[in-house]
Amino acid sequence: MAEGCMRGLRYGMVFFNLLFWLGGCGLLGVGVWLSVTQGNFATLSSSLPSLSAANLLIAVGTIIMVIGCLGCVGAVKESRPLLLSFFILLLLIFFLEILSIMLFFVYQDQIDHYAQRDLKRGLQLFGTEGNVGLTNAWMIVQTDFRCCGVTNHTDWFEVYNASRVPDSCCLEYSDNCGLENPGTWWTAPCYERVKDWLQENLVALWIFALCTALTQILGLVFSMTMFCHAAKVETFYA
Numbered sequence: 001m002a003e004g005c006m007r008g009l010r011y012g013m014v015f016f017n018l019l020f021w022l023g024g025c026g027l028l029g030v031g032v033w034l035s036v037t038q039g040n041f042a043t044l045s046s047s048l049p050s051l052s053a054a055n056l057l058i059a060v061g062t063i064i065m066v067i068g069c070l071g072c073v074g075a076v077k078e079s080r081p082l083l084l085s086f087f088i089l090l091l092l093i094f095f096l097e098i099l100s101i102m103l104f105f106v107y108q109d110q111i112d113h114y115a116q117r118d119l120k121r122g123l124q125l126f127g128t129e130g131n132v133g134l135t136n137a138w139m140i141v142q143t144d145f146r147c148c149g150v151t152n153h154t155d156w157f158e159v160y161n162a163s164r165v166p167d168s169c170c171l172e173y174s175d176n177c178g179l180e181n182p183g184t185w186w187t188a189p190c191y192e193r194v195k196d197w198l199q200e201n202l203v204a205l206w207i208f209a210l211c212t213a214l215t216q217i218l219g220l221v222f223s224m225t226m227f228c229h230a231a232k233v234e235t236f237y238a
Contacts, residue, residue: 031057
């Protein structure tokens with residue numbers, strides 16, 4: 001009976017870690033594709049230029065692939081070192097996620113202030129040579145969220161040293177429409193629009209977070225159970 005349960009646990013570990021690994025491969029592939037074909041879409045941040053969608057997907061995909069591979073091979077071979085490595089890595093990521101969430105809520109006001117200041121600094125690079133990615137990112141955000149500037153459309157006045165905004169701020173896009181009457185521009189701040197969008201999708205975000213946490217907890221329990229079983233088997237045959 002116990003042997004049958006362990007066999008089922010091993011097959012379950014292999015199956016889920018195989019899916020985990022394939023998911024990592026998918027994220028890595030999408031990240032590489034974005035990096036190669038959409039390399040001009042980068043980040044809104046001037047201080048963290050490497051924090052792009054492509055780089056994030058590549059990093060996350062690689063980590064998931066490594067962890068999934070450790071779990072899958074460790075379960076197949078019932079290898080204690082691999083199972084222990086899988087457990088430690090997953091536990092470390094789990095604690096880092098909890099710590100990140102706690103720090104976010106504790107320092108939310110400071111994070112808001114820093115993020116707005118950094119985004120405003122990034123506006124100064126809009127349309128300049130070597131910053132095509134940042135320029136395209138701002139154009140997409142302002143068009144999709146129907147907003148203008150970080151905290152106000154007047155943020156752009158300091159960039160142009162004139163009462164004008166990028167054409168992506170216009171209610172109806174046309175060339176040089178950012179030079180026209182302010183009544184033809186979006187006036188909503190992009191920072192608040194993005195925060196509102198996150199608030200509207202908060203339930204979905206929490207469900208995703210809870211499912212991720214549950215999956216990680218099950219992975220920790222299953223891997224440690226198999227690790228202890230493998231230790232008992234090795235002791236028995238020693």
